[in-house]
Amino acid sequence: xxxxxxxxxxxxxxxLEKRLDEARAKLAAKQIEIKEKKLPVLVVLEGWGxxxxxxxxxxxxxxxxxxFFKVAVMEEATAEEKRKPFLYRHFVKIPAAGQLxxxxxxxxxxxxxxxxxxxxxxxxxxxxxxSIKRFERQLTDNGYxxxxxxxxxxxxxxxxxxxxxxxxxxxxxRVSKKDIRQNxxxxxxxxxxxxxxxxxxxxxxPWYLISSVDKKWAELQxxxxxxxxxxxxxxxxxxxxxxxxxxxxxxxxxxxxxxxxADKTMTDEAYRLELKACQRRLRELHNExxxxxxPVIIAYEGWDAAxxxxxxxxxxxxxxxxxxxVHPIASPEPHEKARHYLWRFWNRLPKDGxxxxxxxxxxxxxxxxxxxxxxxxxxxxxxxxxxxEFEKELADWGAIVVKFWVQIDKDTQLERFTLRQNTPEKQxxxxxxxxxxxxxxxxxxxxINEMLEKTNTSYAPxxxxxxxxxxxxxxxxxxxxxxxxxxxx
Amino acid sequence: xxxxxxxxxxxxxxxLEKRLDEARAKLAAKQIEIKEKKLPVLVVLEGWGxxxxxxxxxxxxxxxxxxFFKVAVMEEATAEEKRKPFLYRHFVKIPAAGQLxxxxxxxxxxxxxxxxxxxxxxxxxxxxxxSIKRFERQLTDNGYxxxxxxxxxxxxxxxxxxxxxxxxxxxxxRVSKKDIRQNxxxxxxxxxxxxxxxxxxxxxxPWYLISSVDKKWAELQxxxxxxxxxxxxxxxxxxxxxxxxxxxxxxxxxxxxxxxxADKTMTDEAYRLELKACQRRLRELHNExxxxxxPVIIAYEGWDAAxxxxxxxxxxxxxxxxxxxVHPIASPEPHEKARHYLWRFWNRLPKDGxxxxxxxxxxxxxxxxxxxxxxxxxxxxxxxxxxxEFEKELADWGAIVVKFWVQIDKDTQLERFTLRQNTPEKQxxxxxxxxxxxxxxxxxxxxINEMLEKTNTSYAPxxxxxxxxxxxxxxxxxxxxxxxxxxxx
Numbered sequence: 001x002x003x004x005x006x007x008x009x010x011x012x013x014x015x016l017e018k019r020l021d022e023a024r025a026k027l028a029a030k031q032i033e034i035k036e037k038k039l040p041v042l043v044v045l046e047g048w049g050x051x052x053x054x055x056x057x058x059x060x061x062x063x064x065x066x067x068f069f070k071v072a073v074m075e076e077a078t079a080e081e082k083r084k085p086f087l088y089r090h091f092v093k094i095p096a097a098g099q100l101x102x103x104x105x106x107x108x109x110x111x112x113x114x115x116x117x118x119x120x121x122x123x124x125x126x127x128x129x130x131s132i133k134r135f136e137r138q139l140t141d142n143g144y145x146x147x148x149x150x151x152x153x154x155x156x157x158x159x160x161x162x163x164x165x166x167x168x169x170x171x172x173x174r175v176s177k178k179d180i181r182q183n184x185x186x187x188x189x190x191x192x193x194x195x196x197x198x199x200x201x202x203x204x205x206p207w208y209l210i211s212s213v214d215k216k217w218a219e220l221q222x223x224x225x226x227x228x229x230x231x232x233x234x235x236x237x238x239x240x241x242x243x244x245x246x247x248x249x250x251x252x253x254x255x256x257x258x259x260x261x262a263d264k265t266m267t268d269e270a271y272r273l274e275l276k277a278c279q280r281r282l283r284e285l286h287n288e289x290x291x292x293x294x295p296v297i298i299a300y301e302g303w304d305a306a307x308x309x310x311x312x313x314x315x316x317x318x319x320x321x322x323x324x325x326v327h328p329i330a331s332p333e334p335h336e337k338a339r340h341y342l343w344r345f346w347n348r349l350p351k352d353g354x355x356x357x358x359x360x361x362x363x364x365x366x367x368x369x370x371x372x373x374x375x376x377x378x379x380x381x382x383x384x385x386x387x388x389e390f391e392k393e394l395a396d397w398g399a400i401v402v403k404f405w406v407q408i409d410k411d412t413q414l415e416r417f418t419l420r421q422n423t424p425e426k427q428x429x430x431x432x433x434x435x436x437x438x439x440x441x442x443x444x445x446x447x448i449n450e451m452l453e454k455t456n457t458s459y460a461p462x463x464x465x466x467x468x469x470x471x472x473x474x475x476x477x478x479x480x481x482x483x484x485x486x487x488x489x
Numbered sequence: 490x491x492x493x494x495x496x497x498x499x500x501x502x503x504x505l506e507k508r509l510d511e512a513r514a515k516l517a518a519k520q521i522e523i524k525e526k527k528l529p530v531l532v533v534l535e536g537w538g539x540x541x542x543x544x545x546x547x548x549x550x551x552x553x554x555x556x557f558f559k560v561a562v563m564e565e566a567t568a569e570e571k572r573k574p575f576l577y578r579h580f581v582k583i584p585a586a587g588q589l590x591x592x593x594x595x596x597x598x599x600x601x602x603x604x605x606x607x608x609x610x611x612x613x614x615x616x617x618x619x620s621i622k623r624f625e626r627q628l629t630d631n632g633y634x635x636x637x638x639x640x641x642x643x644x645x646x647x648x649x650x651x652x653x654x655x656x657x658x659x660x661x662x663r664v665s666k667k668d669i670r671q672n673x674x675x676x677x678x679x680x681x682x683x684x685x686x687x688x689x690x691x692x693x694x695p696w697y698l699i700s701s702v703d704k705k706w707a708e709l710q711x712x713x714x715x716x717x718x719x720x721x722x723x724x725x726x727x728x729x730x731x732x733x734x735x736x737x738x739x740x741x742x743x744x745x746x747x748x749x750x751a752d753k754t755m756t757d758e759a760y761r762l763e764l765k766a767c768q769r770r771l772r773e774l775h776n777e778x779x780x781x782x783x784p785v786i787i788a789y790e791g792w793d794a795a796x797x798x799x800x801x802x803x804x805x806x807x808x809x810x811x812x813x814x815v816h817p818i819a820s821p822e823p824h825e826k827a828r829h830y831l832w833r834f835w836n837r838l839p840k841d842g843x844x845x846x847x848x849x850x851x852x853x854x855x856x857x858x859x860x861x862x863x864x865x866x867x868x869x870x871x872x873x874x875x876x877x878e879f880e881k882e883l884a885d886w887g888a889i890v891v892k893f894w895v896q897i898d899k900d901t902q903l904e905r906f907t908l909r910q911n912t913p914e915k916q917x918x919x920x921x922x923x924x925x926x927x928x929x930x931x932x933x934x935x936x937i938n939e940m941l942e943k944t945n946t947s948y949a950p951x952x953x954x955x956x957x958x959x960x961x962x963x964x965x966x967x968x969x970x971x972x973x974x975x976x977x978x
Contacts, residue, residue, distance in 0.1 A: 049527075087891075203734060203736055204731060206735075240728045243724050244695075245695050245718055245721050247696075249497070378728070385692070
């Protein structure tokens with residue numbers, strides 16, 4: 001890209017000032033439209049050290065209302081951040097609806113830096129690029145505007161600027177060791193940058209090269225491009241986007257109706273013995289994964305009154321409380337609803353070596369949100385693939401992902417509902433909503449079958465826990481988790 | 490891709506037969522839905538020589554109604570095809586609405602073959618891959634289902650099959666020299682194939698790897714994937730897709746209202762002299778481009794009665810009739826309307842060394858089709874970028890692309906309309922529609938300004954021909970074409 005690019009002609013000063021005034025005023029006006037139409041806007045500034053990203057950004061935000069934008073300065077990842085998937089620290093900073101977030105330096109800076117320094121091998125680097133392409137597409141598919149700017153200067157110009165900064169003790173700190181190395185290995189860096197720009201130059205989230213020799217001209221380029229991108233996004237806003245073909249390996253899984261439940265029982269005696277043995281084993285394995293820094297994600301979905309809570313308890317009580325967390329998932333809060341629906345799950349990822357147990361999950365998108373109309377058909381149809389992508393990130397990061405569907409039949413649910421209703425100390429567990437959901441059993445069953453079929457990937461498989469007999473289901477859950485961890489060790 | 494791929498488990502024979510029967514019946518049923526919903530389906534079969542693409546395809550089409558599908562067997566490009574952009578012979582074979590076209594071997598086979606044999610250098614090869622990605626995305630953005638299958642076998646299996654075919658004089662012909670070389674250089678080929686598969690594995694048009702050792706199993710894999718792809722496409726059908734951000738270099742261009750016309754005149758005497766000189770020069774250049782095999786595309790758009798016809802005549806009369814063609818573009822025929830709107834222009838591309846003059850063009854999409862509602866807003870909004878992509882293909886092929894907007898003011902149009910109306914031998918040139926269009930002058934002017942602004946690329950620029958004085962416009966057209974050709978020589 002850098003080779004073919006023509007940097008365009010800087011207009012005469014008078015013309016430049018006129019266009020700058022116009023563009024600044026327009027951006028201020030557009031911000032109101034962004035706010036009103038609830039468009040989330042993510043802007044990334046990348047480029048050479050000393051290319052002037054920061055100073056251009058400083059000028060651009062002067063035109064904006066500070067309530068509705070944020071600047072995210074992406075420094076080196078912290079030790080804490082390094083224990084999460086590499087996209088984590090970027091994903092959690094995405095804008096809410098109606099907001100702009102400017103990333104000064106983003107994922108490009110991070111992964112190209114890691115590759116140039118040898119911390120990432122070629123194959124890992126390529127995987128990251130694929131992750132990034134999926135990340136950006138997920139954002140734009142979900143209504144985000146993503147604009148990426150690369151501030152370009154030549155080697156000599158960079159050297160000149162750095163020398164100037166270094167010569168003054170007040171500005172010296174602004175030149176990092178990384179910048180100096182970049183200038184020394186300019187050609188090598190340029191080659192890697194160029195490859196990255198080409199590979200991630202998708203028309204939903206393209207790269208804009210900014211000729212950064214003249215600051216005002218750079219500001220004008222960025223402003224005018226920004227305005228045109230915002231216009232494009234407002235045009236697209238709230239339109240359906242295509243559901244994508246699945247590209248991940250999916251294994252067959254039986255339909256719920258074909259899963260026998262009656263014979264899946266266990267005596268109290270056998271249960272007591274197995275429980276003890278399994279919990280002892282899991283406790284050992286928990287130490288092991290902690291030592292080896294393997295993250296584990298256990299996801300629970302199931303019918304109301306299927307016994308999720310008691311099942312989770314039997315897992316959790318085997319674990320060291322410092323090394324796990326249970327996340328009960330209810331309907332999203334307003335600040336969560338204002339962002340990509342996977343945002344709140346990215347925010348709840350465990351550190352490596354830790355276990356996160358989700359009591360209900362991101363699959364809400366294709367069950368309750370689908371059936372209650374909380375999202376559009378296009379949204380939930382698209383979500384199967386997006387969820388497969390999300391879990392692929394977790395698996396690539398090295399996580400063990402176990403997904404449980406806790407299964408009971410309709411009669412068993414009725415028994416348990418009735419028991420809850422008739423037992424004073426259990427009445428809090430049963431609400432009108434539970435009864436309403438029960439009426440939609442068949443619709444849910446169709447949705448669940450579709451979900452299991454479309455998301456039973458080889459890297460994040462579903463396990464059905466036959467839970468008419470809760471004891472059986474608990475032991476099966478423990479054994480499954482144990483087996484999945486043992487497989488990895 | 491080939492490395493990470495797991496080929497899945499072939500089901501037991503009984504299960505296999507059952508699923509085959511089901512899938513075959515479903516495909517036959519789906520074909521009716523495809524027809525009714527007017528979905529165009531493009532299926533590409535690629536893979537190793539002797540992997541059995543042909544025989545699987547043979548089985549699959551047995552379930553289909555022959556009126557609604559075609560098989561395109563892509564042999565070596567003919568000498569004639571080689572004189573067109575490389576995508577030409579593929580683009581012209583795309584399915585019509587409601588039809589399936591199966592490409593047995595497609596653009597992958599062609600470009601990887603050319604790269605492996607050294608006919609394409611690395612840079613050209615990369616450009617082709619970008620072109621292919623754009624081509625496939627244009628199809629899916631315009632409602633096409635694109636599914637790509639790669640039939641995979643190992644080196645030994647390939648050798649075994651080829652030896653078997655070679656040992657029988659009736660099947661010997663089925664093993665080409667290319668197949669033999671492929672087996673000899675299997676590892677090298679695999680590397681290139683793998684790179685190609687990865688780079689073009691977009692979720693709108695992904696690759697499906699087919700384990701091709703067992704024929705029935707291969708058929709089942711392809712059938713089941715095909716069915717799931719058709720379901721996805723039917724779900725997306727006729728939904729709007731996002732308008733993309735422009736990634737091509739666009740130069741500023743003045744608005745029509747800011748273009749002075751009054752002073753753009755010419756005396757009869759000057760016109761006569763200039764015309765003679767220009768036509769002589771153009772005649773020479775026509776020989777030159779013919780000799781050097783440079784294709785030239787001259788596109789005319791302009792107001793009714795602006796003088797397009799007479800202008801074109803002055804260009805054409807300087808040219809050797811064997812080396813140019815004028816394409817008058819009216820509203821599309823039904824078979825054209827049933828395909829991608831650029832299809833009829835791909836079909837009219839000149840051979841290299843030839844000149845094609847378009848009297849009205851693909852810009853109809855963003856003018857008359859936009860204003861008369863012949864396409865959706867989403868369609869014409871998307872078209873600016875699609876047209877830039879189309880012209881990029883032409884430029885990359887090596888074509889000189891010159892686009893003229895023939896400009897007059899509203900009063901001049903009225904004069905000419907009135908003259909036509911009052912002159913019996915000119916009356917055929919004026920219709921009620923012309924008068925109706927004239928009433929929409931302001932709407933058209935806005936649309937034209939937007940079109941000029943968004944498609945004035947550096948590789949296919951617009952030239953405004955001030956045509957209140959037709960003589961002036963004709964000489965400017967001639968001089969512009971001459972200058973553009975001279976620039977290239």
